[in-house]
Amino acid sequence: MLSIFTQLANWLTYSLFSLDSNSRLGQAVHFFIEDTTKIFFLIVLMIYVIALIRASLNIERVRDYLAKNNKFFGYLMGSTFGAITPFCSCSSIPVFLGFTSAGIPVGITMSFLLTSPIINEVAVLMLLGLVGWEITIIYVLVGMSIGIVGGVFLDFIRAEKLLQPFALKAYQAAAFSNAEHIISTKLSFKERHDFAKVELLDILSRIWKWVFIGVGLGAALHGFLPDLWFEENLGHGQWWSVPMAVLAGIPLYSNATGVIPIMESLIVKGLPLGTTLAFCMSTVAASFPEFILLKQVMTWKLLAIIFTLLLLSFTLVGWLLNIIYVV
């Protein structure tokens, strides 16, 4: 279905602009047109549809579900809900407190909070549209595994002791029954549509410029960097390239939209898959501004542990995938 965008780019680039399909400029322009049209189409359509569905999925229900279920299953469910419930990073504190005060173990809450930014709808949609479903599935599975393992580890080291005192108290008191509840009413289609429209416009207004910047850079790489440049110049899967990619991803936070089109070019130019995905996860999920927010409910020590945990797991995953996909 998405080949229509290739055809559109063919027509615009080679017929309308009469560029040579073998020239560097022609290839770069083709890449730019194909990717920008495809990304905007996917985002507008899918974000709207997802938001329509999401209008009825509320976080209170997720909390009640997690509070009722047993612990070992809980990490998996925490991570699964994290993957399918997109939420604004500024909600991480209320969500954390809501879960904690319902008596949900910190590890399960963190399975949710770690997975959620890694597997966000925009990143997954773009991976799907640009680099294909195989890599998208690997990305999603790896993201969930990091959430689950991270959660288990945090409970193992008894992370609740490293919460801020008021949050620890709420956890011990499990003041769930005292919390006020908003009575959720059934939404009409119009209300869903309004919610989805606001959501879509909000996301578009935040990311549109990154799509152009990212695809622009990706197009430049695509057209002007020789194929397999990385493989020839960096060698295949040098061990230090993965931690470098993870570190490079940190300051690029919130620009996942811009980074994924670049990744598409990088893979074609021979950057190993593990390195590329480690870079992607680090960009999408390891953000200082968001972590500083969590300081309000956690001690520095716990924050440092979680941040290190994330960077280490991205690096390990990168190495592992590079070994598996070396052939």
Added chain:
Amino acid sequence: MKEIKVLGIGCAKCIKTAELIQAVANNCGIQVHVVKDASPEVILKHGVMSTPAVIVDNQLMHSGSIPDIKKIEKFLN
């Protein structure tokens, strides 16, 4: 005078919510005192899990989005 609190950890939507409530109140000629509150303790106390949330006279009226004008008029009256 109605005491209105907008809960949220400083996101753009919270600021918009506070401004919108003030504007609606001005339009209707209702005296309100709108404050923004980012304290995790207060958020915990009200059991709010998605922000922005609106507390009117100590009662949770709305959470999770910027409320629309009709809804604001309803809880102002």
